[in-house]
Amino acid sequence: MSWNASSNAAPWWSTLAFRLTAGYALAGLCLVFLATASLYLVLLSELEKSTDLFLADKLNVVRTLLRERPQDWEGLREEIELESAARRYEQFYIRLLGERSTPLLTTPGMAEQLDLSLLARQTQSRPGHPFFMKGTHGQTFWVTSALAEVGSPSTRTDIIEIAIDISLREEFLARYRRWFLAVLLGCFAIFPLIGYQVARHGIRPVEEIATTAQHISSTNLRERILPEGYPFELASLADTFNKMLDRLEESFERISRFSADIAHDLRTPVNNIRGEAEVALARARTVDEYRDVLGSCLEEAVRLSDLISDLLFLARAESPLTHLHRERVNVAELLDGVRDYYEASAEDGGISLTTTAGTEPVIAELDRTLVQRAVGNLVSNAVAHTPSGGSIVLGTTVETGAEASTVRIEVSDTGEGIPPDAMPRVFDRFYRVDTSRSQASGGTGLGLAIVQSIMLLHGGDVEIASQLGQGTRVTLSIPVSGPR
Numbered sequence: 391m392s393w394n395a396s397s398n399a400a401p402w403w404s405t406l407a408f409r410l411t412a413g414y415a416l417a418g419l420c421l422v423f424l425a426t427a428s429l430y431l432v433l434l435s436e437l438e439k440s441t442d443l444f445l446a447d448k449l450n451v452v453r454t455l456l457r458e459r460p461q462d463w464e465g466l467r468e469e470i471e472l473e474s475a476a477r478r479y480e481q482f483y484i485r486l487l488g489e490r491s492t493p494l495l496t497t498p499g500m501a502e503q504l505d506l507s508l509l510a511r512q513t514q515s516r517p518g519h520p521f522f523m524k525g526t527h528g529q530t531f532w533v534t535s536a537l538a539e540v541g542s543p544s545t546r547t548d549i550i551e552i553a554i555d556i557s558l559r560e561e562f563l564a565r566y567r568r569w570f571l572a573v574l575l576g577c578f579a580i581f582p583l584i585g586y587q588v589a590r591h592g593i594r595p596v597e598e599i600a601t602t603a604q605h606i607s608s609t610n611l612r613e614r615i616l617p618e619g620y621p622f623e624l625a626s627l628a629d630t631f632n633k634m635l636d637r638l639e640e641s642f643e644r645i646s647r648f649s650a651d652i653a654h655d656l657r658t659p660v661n662n663i664r665g666e667a668e669v670a671l672a673r674a675r676t677v678d679e680y681r682d683v684l685g686s687c688l689e690e691a692v693r694l695s696d697l698i699s700d701l702l703f704l705a706r707a708e709s710p711l712t713h714l715h716r717e718r719v720n721v722a723e724l725l726d727g728v729r730d731y732y733e734a735s736a737e738d739g740g741i742s743l744t745t746t747a748g749t750e751p752v753i754a755e756l757d758r759t760l761v762q763r764a765v766g767n768l769v770s771n772a773v774a775h776t777p778s779g780g781s782i783v784l785g786t787t788v789e790t791g792a793e794a795s796t797v798r799i800e801v802s803d804t805g806e807g808i809p810p811d812a813m814p815r816v817f818d819r820f821y822r823v824d825t826s827r828s829q830a831s832g833g834t835g836l837g838l839a840i841v842q843s844i845m846l847l848h849g850g851d852v853e854i855a856s857q858l859g860q861g862t863r864v865t866l867s868i869p870v871s872g873p874r
């Protein structure tokens with residue numbers, strides 16, 4: 391028997407195939423044992439019952455004859471001598487003992503079959519109790535005895551002994567026991583084989599899934615399992631596995647797209663710096679010209695360093711070791727701070743930037759710097775995409791639950807809005823709706839990805855709703871412990 395190759399490292403007794411086989415074989419053996427043993431017991435008890443009934447019947451007849459017709463010696467002799475001779479199987483012998491154990495009537499041939507003196511001793515020592523006794527030719531007898539009143543009213547008390555030869559029955563039961571043992575031994579050999587086949591058949595899909603999993607690598611994410619013919623549970627496992635591969639493939643694609651985007655976005659400012667420096671160094675320049683070149687190099691370097699710190703932030707936010715520095719924050723005050731920061735650029739664009747004052751202050755345990763950064767990103771997007779004359783409103787509310795509360799921060803604008811087909815992708819890294827425009831305005835497409843990471847760190851989420859040409863509303867929901 392060869393166990394699965396993948397289980398080579400594990401001891402054979404710890405393989406699933408072995409455990410299932412052992413389980414099937416044990417259960418099968420127990421079942422066969424119980425079925426055969428119970429059949430044997432039923433058979434035994436039925437045979438014993440029928441012998442006992444026969445003996446009781448015989449005793450009754452002899453007793454009745456003795457009590458009611460004590461003179462009918464012929465009838466009694468017939469009952470004892472002739473009836474017994476008529477039986478071919480389960481020969482029985484009756485002996486009637488009178489006073490002082492004098493034999494009065496005996497079935498012919500009884501003395502050849504049984505040691506009568508031993509019989510007399512045994513019935514005297516246990517009168518009324520049936521017992522087994524070996525015959526002179528090795529047969530097995532079942533013997534019972536009883537006292538019988540002679541005449542009515544009784545004149546004396548005789549003893550009736552009946553011995554029935556149950557050798558055939560015993561032989562039959564012994565044959566049954568041998569057959570039972572042979573069946574058990576056969577099952578012992580066959581059940582593990584059948585169990586092993588069943589187990590192999592059952593775990594084959596698992597092995598196929600494992601083989602597919604072993605083949606999967608970053609360059610081979612296309613492989614899938616075909617769950618045709620699999621049992622339902624394993625088909626659903628295969629389906630889960632395929633879905634996991636879909637997600638992995640998508641993540642890998644996103645990561646490679648992300649790397650290409652990073653390379654592209656890093657190359658642009660570096661190329662700009664290089665180009666400016668090369669042009670500047672091509673010939674002698676005036677101090678003002680050098681200052682201009684250095685100024686635009688600095689601008690590109692700032693852009694580069696902002697991009698790198700955004701990427702670093704996203705990488706850190708994804709690390710499971712990142713901890714939040716939660717503190718009690720007055721959210722309305724935080725929004726006022728963000729408004730003050732962006733007020734000047736909003737004013738330059740002719741946009742009104744306001745906060746709605748809540749009825750009561752919203753205090754929550756948050757990471758102030760991160761939430762400030764998330765709201766800042768949203769306001770900067772709103773300012774960039776709202777034309778002159780539009781407005782941006784920042785607001786906060788708190789939804790109190792029985793066990794936890796949720797703080798919501800809303801940034802809505804009356805700007806250009808986002809096209810519906812771009813909505814599912816706005817949180818993707820480096821995604822920009824209008825690439826040329828955003829590039830010109832310095833956007834890298836990381837702002838909303840950072841907002842999403844900050845919300846994930848807080849255990850909250852971000853939702854965006856937008857109508858093209860009407861405006862956009864972004865809602866941050868942050869769960870905070872305990873009712874406020």
Ligand SMILES: Nc1ncnc2c1ncn2[C@@H]1O[C@H](COP(=O)(O)OP(=O)(O)OP(=O)(O)O)[C@@H](O)[C@H]1O
Pocket residue numbers: 767771772775803805806807808816817821822823824828832833834835836837838839862
């Ligand atoms: N309030 C908004 N109104 C209209 N479009 C928006 C708004 N907010 C985001 N967008 C669109 O979603 C895209 C992604 O936004 P995100 O903040 O992630 O990137 P970005 O603003 O282009 O660059 P960055 O924020 O990294 O400087 C933007 O390019 C923009 O087209």
Ligand SMILES: [Mg+2]
Pocket residue numbers: 767770771833836837838
């Ligand atoms: Mg942005």
